[in-house]
Structures are given as structure tokens and as C-alpha cells.
Amino acid sequence: MNESLYLPRIAVLKDKRAETSDTVTFTFGLPEGGNLNNIPGQCLQLTVFGYGEAPISITSSPTKKDCFQLCVRDVGNVTKALHKLEIGDKIGVRGPWGNGFPIEELKGKNAVFIAGGLGLAPLRSLINYIADNRRDYGKVWILSGARTPKDHLFKWEWDRWSKIDGFEVLTTVDRGDDTWTGNVGVVGSLLYKTDIQVENTMVFICGPPIMFHFVTMDLAKLGFKDDMILSTLERHMKCGVGKCGHCNVGSKYVCMDGPVFTYAEMKKQPGAL
Ligand SMILES: Cc1cc2nc3c(=O)[nH]c(=O)nc-3n(C[C@H](O)[C@H](O)[C@H](O)COP(=O)(O)OP(=O)(O)OC[C@H]3O[C@@H](n4cnc5c(N)ncnc54)[C@H](O)[C@@H]3O)c2cc1C
Ligand code: FES
Structure with a gap:
């Protein structure tokens, strides 16, 4: 135990x-x-x-x-x-x-991070892990979207991340203001603003369900397979140890089997998407 x-x-x-x-x-x-x-x-x-x-x-x-x-x-x-x-x-x-992101399977591969709002919080743990184990991993693209410039998280990390060799940071907002000179549009639109490589690349998405829905459609258009796309599921939780059933999705418990699932796994579990 x-x-x-x-x-x-x-x-x-x-x-x-x-x-x-x-x-x-x-x-x-x-x-x-x-x-x-x-x-x-x-x-x-x-x-x-x-x-x-x-x-x-x-x-x-x-x-x-x-x-x-x-x-x-x-x-x-x-x-x-x-x-x-x-x-x-x-x-x-x-x-x-929880299972966490597959850091061993990702070794030698590229990573695309797509975050909506608070979704950057769990992704940041892997972004910084790759930054600190730079030689083990390939290119990194960080795509972060927020409703307005004031809603972006970890702005203080952007400069540091973009200076790391092989890292590219792209940000966007749904609605700009006087201070914002960057991209305006949904986070999925950033996928078309850079040359993301599909081969040997895993994608990590965290954000609201509507964002996930549209971003996965964009990724499919670009040629990404469902088993190379990963995300975290958020469900109501009580025990966190697989006993109470509150976090149940299909045949899985998010607290024990997740929270990280591939898109291919999510599609097999009723109620996951
Ligand atoms: C795997 C996982 C990871 C998570 N990671 C994060 C994270 O990194 N950061 C983060 O901020 N959150 C995270 N969350 C979400 C967080 O756990 C929830 O927001 C949690 O409910 C917060 O607890 P609380 O007691 O503050 O809110 P609660 O009191 O449970 O309220 C949660 C929501 O219910 C609404 N609510 C509360 N009381 C009522 C009421 N009486 N009537 C109607 N609506 C009501 C609130 O407005 C709020 O929207 C995560 C959740 C999961 C499952
Ligand atoms: S939170 Fe109780 S089973 Fe997952």
C-alpha cells in the first residue's frame, strides 16, 4: 500500500x-x-x-x-x-x-503542447521536465491560448522557454486589448503558423472540452494519429484511490488509470469526451 x-x-x-x-x-x-x-x-x-x-x-x-x-x-x-x-x-x-505523462515513451520524440487557459498548469510540469532533460527529447512547440491577455498564465516563463534550443512558443488570445500585439484567434489556429512536424511527434492538450474538440479536428487534418494525442481528464473526485467510483469514466477510474489518456483510449470510453 x-x-x-x-x-x-x-x-x-x-x-x-x-x-x-x-x-x-x-x-x-x-x-x-x-x-x-x-x-x-x-x-x-x-x-x-x-x-x-x-x-x-x-x-x-x-x-x-x-x-x-x-x-x-x-x-x-x-x-x-x-x-x-x-x-x-x-x-x-x-x-x-495518477499515471502522469509517458516520459519514457516520449524520449527521442518531439512534443507539441496545446493549452487553453488553466490547461497550461499540468502541461508546464512536462515542459519544464523536458527543459531540464533537454538532450533526451526532440523539438518542443508550446501553443497557449487564453480568452484575453490578462488571462494568460505563466507569462513569466515564455521568455525563458523561447530561449531554450529547439523550443518555440506561440501565444494567442480570443480578444485582444491595447497591450496585445500578438495573435488573435483560437489556439488551434497557431498550428498553421509554424512548421510542426507530424512524424515522431506526440501532442499534449489541456483545456476546455470545446477547445479539445476543435484542436483534435485540426490535428487530424494535419495527419496526427489518435494514439499520438494525449490529454488529461478532469472528473469529480473524492477518494483518489479507486474506491468511491466518483471519477469513473467507462471502464476506467480517472484517479487510478488516468488522468492522462490518449485520444484513442478516450474514444473507447463512453462519457470521456
Ligand atoms: C485531475 C484534476 C486536476 C485538477 N487540477 C487543477 C489545477 O491544477 N488547478 C485548479 O485550479 N483546479 C484543478 N482542478 C479542478 C479543481 O479540483 C476543482 O475546481 C475543485 O472543485 C475545486 O474545489 P473547491 O472546493 O475550491 O470548489 P467547489 O466548492 O467544489 O466548487 C467547484 C465549482 O462548483 C461551483 N459551486 C460550488 N458550490 C456551488 C453551489 N452551491 N451551487 C452551484 N455551484 C457551486 C463553483 O462555482 C465551482 O465552479 C483539477 C481537477 C481534477 C479532477
Ligand atoms: S476518486 Fe474515488 S474512485 Fe477515483
């Missing part, structure tokens, strides 16, 4: 960085030091004491050795309480859980 899935560990808030008006990246340390040894794409159950638990993706790469990070939107009971915490306050974490 992996006890970390059942028993919360304590983590201490070390830093808060506002990404947008309602979304913050939180940096936590473990009293015993180190990080969560997570695989990129894994999640945890976050406890804010007195408020409850919520499943959250780990946005940091395990190559960040002395802490872990969560990027969380203030939407409800637990996340609102988290946003009110101050440096030095404690939370509980269960996990990491």
Missing part, C-alpha cells in the same frame, strides 16, 4: 505568485525537504484544514528539487480558502497519484 495516497502529509507555503486576477501559483516545501518525486502530469489531493480536499495537478517538474508548485484558480470552497493562506501556513497533501 502506498500510504501517501491515504494519509495527508504536511506541506508549508513558501511563496505565492499571482498569475491572473483569480489564479495563483503556490510554492510549497515539505518539512523533511525535497519534493514530491512526482511524474509530470500527476496530481494530488490538496487539503485546506477545516475546508476539505480538492484534486489539483502538480505544475512543477520533479527536477525542481526543493519544493513543489500548484497553480490554482479560486472557484469554490477549498480553493478560496487556499488563496487566503499566508506564507508559513500549512496544508495537507495526499499523493502524488
Whole structure:
């Protein structure tokens, strides 16, 4: 039995960085030091004491050795309480859980990341993992879309990512403003603004279902096969250990079998798409 899935560990808030008006990246340390040894794409159950638990993706790469990070939107009971915490306050974490992204299978291949809004949070863990293990992986394209310029996450990472050899960062917004001089349009339109190679390339998509629907149509047009397209499924969760059935999709439990699935796997599970 992996006890970390059942028993919360304590983590201490070390830093808060506002990404947008309602979304913050939180940096936590473990009293015993180190990080969560997570695989990129894994999640945890976050406890804010007195408020409850919520499943959250780990946005940091395990190559960040002395802490872990969560990027969380203030939407409800637990996340609102988290946003009110101050440096030095404690939370509980269960996990990491889930399969994570296939970092071994991706070795030697190129990666396309397509993010809509908060979807960049789970993808960032793999982007930074590749950045820190650069020689093991091929080219990287990061395509990030948001409703408005103010809704983009991790703007402070764009410059660093675009300077890494073999990385290309393309961003867009649905609606521009006076400050925005970049692309305006849906994130899928960015696929046609660069020379993405289909051969030997895996695609990682995270974002709202409507975005996923249209982006997968664009990818099919470009020649990407369903088993080279991966995404994370978000479902209501309670236990996080395959016992309660809340996260059930077809014959799978998102907490145990996911959250990462190929598009080919999703198509086989009723209710996944
Ligand atoms: C695998 C996975 C990974 C995730 N990763 C992230 C992540 O990295 N970052 C992130 O920010 N989120 C993430 N989420 C989403 C997050 O878990 C949910 O938003 C979670 O519900 C937040 O908990 P909460 O208690 O703050 O919100 P809740 O109180 O559960 O509220 C959730 C939603 O329900 C609505 N709601 C609440 N109460 C009511 C009511 N009485 N009537 C009607 N509507 C109501 C809220 O407005 C909100 O939209 C992830 C979810 C999953 C499954
Ligand atoms: S959350 Fe309980 S079975 Fe997945």
C-alpha cells in the first residue's frame, strides 16, 4: 500500500505568485525537504484544514528539487480558502497519484503542447521536465491560448522557454486589448503558423472540452494519429484511490488509470469526451 495516497502529509507555503486576477501559483516545501518525486502530469489531493480536499495537478517538474508548485484558480470552497493562506501556513497533501505523462515513451520524440487557459498548469510540469532533460527529447512547440491577455498564465516563463534550443512558443488570445500585439484567434489556429512536424511527434492538450474538440479536428487534418494525442481528464473526485467510483469514466477510474489518456483510449470510453 502506498500510504501517501491515504494519509495527508504536511506541506508549508513558501511563496505565492499571482498569475491572473483569480489564479495563483503556490510554492510549497515539505518539512523533511525535497519534493514530491512526482511524474509530470500527476496530481494530488490538496487539503485546506477545516475546508476539505480538492484534486489539483502538480505544475512543477520533479527536477525542481526543493519544493513543489500548484497553480490554482479560486472557484469554490477549498480553493478560496487556499488563496487566503499566508506564507508559513500549512496544508495537507495526499499523493502524488495518477499515471502522469509517458516520459519514457516520449524520449527521442518531439512534443507539441496545446493549452487553453488553466490547461497550461499540468502541461508546464512536462515542459519544464523536458527543459531540464533537454538532450533526451526532440523539438518542443508550446501553443497557449487564453480568452484575453490578462488571462494568460505563466507569462513569466515564455521568455525563458523561447530561449531554450529547439523550443518555440506561440501565444494567442480570443480578444485582444491595447497591450496585445500578438495573435488573435483560437489556439488551434497557431498550428498553421509554424512548421510542426507530424512524424515522431506526440501532442499534449489541456483545456476546455470545446477547445479539445476543435484542436483534435485540426490535428487530424494535419495527419496526427489518435494514439499520438494525449490529454488529461478532469472528473469529480473524492477518494483518489479507486474506491468511491466518483471519477469513473467507462471502464476506467480517472484517479487510478488516468488522468492522462490518449485520444484513442478516450474514444473507447463512453462519457470521456
Ligand atoms: C485531475 C484534476 C486536476 C485538477 N487540477 C487543477 C489545477 O491544477 N488547478 C485548479 O485550479 N483546479 C484543478 N482542478 C479542478 C479543481 O479540483 C476543482 O475546481 C475543485 O472543485 C475545486 O474545489 P473547491 O472546493 O475550491 O470548489 P467547489 O466548492 O467544489 O466548487 C467547484 C465549482 O462548483 C461551483 N459551486 C460550488 N458550490 C456551488 C453551489 N452551491 N451551487 C452551484 N455551484 C457551486 C463553483 O462555482 C465551482 O465552479 C483539477 C481537477 C481534477 C479532477
Ligand atoms: S476518486 Fe474515488 S474512485 Fe477515483
